[in-house]
Amino acid sequence: MAGGSHNRYLDVDLGTGAVRVRSFERDELERYLGGRGLGVRLLYDHTDPGLDPYDPRMVLVFAVGPLTGSAAPQSNRFSVTTKSPLTGGLADSHCGGSFATKLKRAGYDALLIRGRSPRPVLLEIEDERVELKDAGHLWGQGTTQTQGALPNRFGKAVIGPAGEHLVRFACIVSDARVAGRGGVGAVMGSKQLKAIVVDGTHKLEPARPEAYKELQKSITKYLLAHPMTGGVLPELGTANLVMTTAGRNIIPTRNFQAGRDLRTPQLSGEKMRDELLAKREGCLHCPVRCGRLVKLQERVTKGPEFETIGLLGNNLGVFDMPDVVRLGELCDDLGLDTISMGNTLGFATELTERGLLSSELAWGDVAAYRAAIERTALREGLGDELAEGTRRLAALHGGADYAIQVKGMELPAYDPRGCVGQGLEYATCNRGGCHIRGSTMFLEATGPVSIDPHSPLAKPELVILQQNLNAAVSSLVMCWFSAYAMIPPPLFRMDPNSLAYRLLMQAMLHSGPIVRVVLGLKAPTKLLWFEKFVTTYAGRDFSMGDLTELGERVFNLERMYNLREGLPPSADTLPARLLQEGTSRSSPAGVPLAGMLSAYYHVRGWDAQGVPRARTLQRLGVRT
Numbered sequence: 001m002a003g004g005s006h007n008r009y010l011d012v013d014l015g016t017g018a019v020r021v022r023s024f025e026r027d028e029l030e031r032y033l034g035g036r037g038l039g040v041r042l043l044y045d046h047t048d049p050g051l052d053p054y055d056p057r058m059v060l061v062f063a064v065g066p067l068t069g070s071a072a073p074q075s076n077r078f079s080v081t082t083k084s085p086l087t088g089g090l091a092d093s094h095c096g097g098s099f100a101t102k103l104k105r106a107g108y109d110a111l112l113i114r115g116r117s118p119r120p121v122l123l124e125i126e127d128e129r130v131e132l133k134d135a136g137h138l139w140g141q142g143t144t145q146t147q148g149a150l151p152n153r154f155g156k157a158v159i160g161p162a163g164e165h166l167v168r169f170a171c172i173v174s175d176a177r178v179a180g181r182g183g184v185g186a187v188m189g190s191k192q193l194k195a196i197v198v199d200g201t202h203k204l205e206p207a208r209p210e211a212y213k214e215l216q217k218s219i220t221k222y223l224l225a226h227p228m229t230g231g232v233l234p235e236l237g238t239a240n241l242v243m244t245t246a247g248r249n250i251i252p253t254r255n256f257q258a259g260r261d262l263r264t265p266q267l268s269g270e271k272m273r274d275e276l277l278a279k280r281e282g283c284l285h286c287p288v289r290c291g292r293l294v295k296l297q298e299r300v301t302k303g304p305e306f307e308t309i310g311l312l313g314n315n316l317g318v319f320d321m322p323d324v325v326r327l328g329e330l331c332d333d334l335g336l337d338t339i340s341m342g343n344t345l346g347f348a349t350e351l352t353e354r355g356l357l358s359s360e361l362a363w364g365d366v367a368a369y370r371a372a373i374e375r376t377a378l379r380e381g382l383g384d385e386l387a388e389g390t391r392r393l394a395a396l397h398g399g400a401d402y403a404i405q406v407k408g409m410e411l412p413a414y415d416p417r418g419c420v421g422q423g424l425e426y427a428t429c430n431r432g433g434c435h436i437r438g439s440t441m442f443l444e445a446t447g448p449v450s451i452d453p454h455s456p457l458a459k460p461e462l463v464i465l466q467q468n469l470n471a472a473v474s475s476l477v478m479c480w481f482s483a484y485a486m487i488p489p490p491l492f493r494m495d496p497n498s499l500a501y502r503l504l505m506q507a508m509l510h511s512g513p514i515v516r517v518v519l520g521l522k523a524p525t526k527l528l529w530f531e532k533f534v535t536t537y538a539g540r541d542f543s544m545g546d547l548t549e550l551g552e553r554v555f556n557l558e559r560m561y562n563l564r565e566g567l568p569p570s571a572d573t574l575p576a577r578l579l580q581e582g583t584s585r586s587s588p589a590g591v592p593l594a595g596m597l598s599a600y601y602h603v604r605g606w607d608a609q610g611v612p613r614a615r616t617l618q619r620l621g622v623r624t
Contacts, residue, residue, distance in 0.1 A: 310413025
């Protein structure tokens with residue numbers, strides 16, 4: 001292996017059984033590196049415009065990156081890219097587990113799957129051996145039972161009944177981790193592909209062993225010493241955000257009708273730590289260990305992430321932590337995205353409350369929600385409508401103004417009326433309503449800084465900076481949580497009431513012109529560990545300027561894919577509830593999107609309608 005890649009990918013046609021090993025085009029790996037960037041490049045090039053996501057000709061791309069298998073901290077992840085059955089545009093979802101390293105060790109940088117099998121199958125890859133096996137005995141099983149039936153030595157990626165029944169927000173599960181968003185599991189199910197297992201024997205060696213070894217040690221030490229990656233996340237997991245978001249009035253409550261509930265503390269990370277925590281866990285080669293194993297009365301099981309707590313708990317009026325654990329566990333086993341599921345249940349409950357839908361759903365009714373989740377995965381009764389997601393449910397029953405989605409994908413557990421930059425990020429995200437494609441709320445409301453969360457100043461520039469960095473890190477296929485450590489530790493220790501802190505926040509609020517300059521630079525320095533890892537492990541001189549340009553290139557290609565597939569710029573919006581209604585005295589108005597959006601388009605180098613200009617694409621080398 002040279003340059004952090006094998007320079008080849010596996011192309012499997014499930015319809016014909018044909019298997020081909022292909023080399024990449026000359027510039028593909030250089031310009032897109034891997035993961036998210038490589039995934040959208042392959043999707044764009046290997047599909048005709050206008051294909052239905054369930055068309056046999058649609059491709060499903062699993063991609064790793066130049067650092068996969070390197071043991072660099074937080075590098076063991078893979079991406080899944082396809083056309084979303086939920087939005088009609090790009091779907092890309094990322095996942096931990098052991099699958100990524102196993103695919104890289106098998107000798108491939110990506111796996112491209114096309115066609116539809118005439119029967120349920122399992123794809124088994126072991127170095128050069130690629131075999132399709134009958135999976136009829138696994139069809140209908142949950143993800144836990146399916147993975148348990150497969151050999152332990154393999155990395156695994158499987159779907160549950162939700163993927164088999166083409167639930168539009170079905171996910172792919174690997175170990176205890178989930179590629180959750182956009183309906184990638186439904187596309188896998190449409191191909192009658194129940195599972196992929198992979199293993200390999202290829203050796204992965206750094207280009208500069210001594211420099212890489214020293215960097216690995218120093219960055220691991222830095223992450224473990226950092227207040228976020230070495231403190232908050234290991235201690236409380238992502239559930240640390242429950243009390244933070246409640247304090248900021250931005251945790252969804254009763255389908256985003258409010259920003260907190262007096263009972264929200266019952267779902268806190270502190271409560272999980274003190275009463276339920278059995279053990280910390282994490283992905284391969286991750287020193288942070290932000291995952292939770294919790295003790296229920298009968299067993300030890302996976303603890304819920306913040307999004308699951310926010311959408312299946314607080315948003316539905318469910319305030320018993322063990323109940324939220326069980327609802328999240330059920331979704332994982334059935335192969336359902338907990339964000340879209342919780343949001344869809346919240347919308348359906350409000351429709352029921354308003355008399356627009358006949359159902360048994362009611363705030364806090366755990367039994368009714370559990371039954372609805374099970375019926376959704378099987379598309380039975382009302383579950384057949386819930387399986388379509390909030391946008392399509394609103395088309396059937398009304399209530400589009402409070403169907404909390406962007407481009408058809410349901411929003412995660414951060415109400416943007418208390419962090420308006422995050423609202424702009426939701427509106428412009430290429431895969432739809434998503435927080436993990438920039439996480440601007442960390443700069444406004446959930447991190448150590450608070451750049452006036454209700455002001456639109458500097459937000460277009462900061463959102464673009466965050467989105468570009470995220471697209472680059474996602475193309476390396478590293479965990480975005482590592483980016484939290486980019487904020488210097490002293491900021492975590494500053495008194496928010498001090499004059500120094502207030503002056504700093506004011507300076508950041510007026511930093512838009514400076515950020516614009518930064519966005520236009522191609523800095524030759526290596527400021528972060530991401531560039532240094534690419535340089536020492538892959539042997540390619542890679543700078544901060546290369547990193548940011550990579551992210552901008554990937555983001556623009558994604559935009560062009562969405563435009564090609566008929567997703568109009570007018571989809572860059574938020575539901576009326578978030579634009580027009582406030583939640584409290586501190587958040588008395590909706591998100592001021594219009595002004596931020598026009599500035600965003602301008603800074604991006606797009607025209608007033610939100611279409612990338614030819615000179616922007618040419619500068620970035622984006623081929624369409």
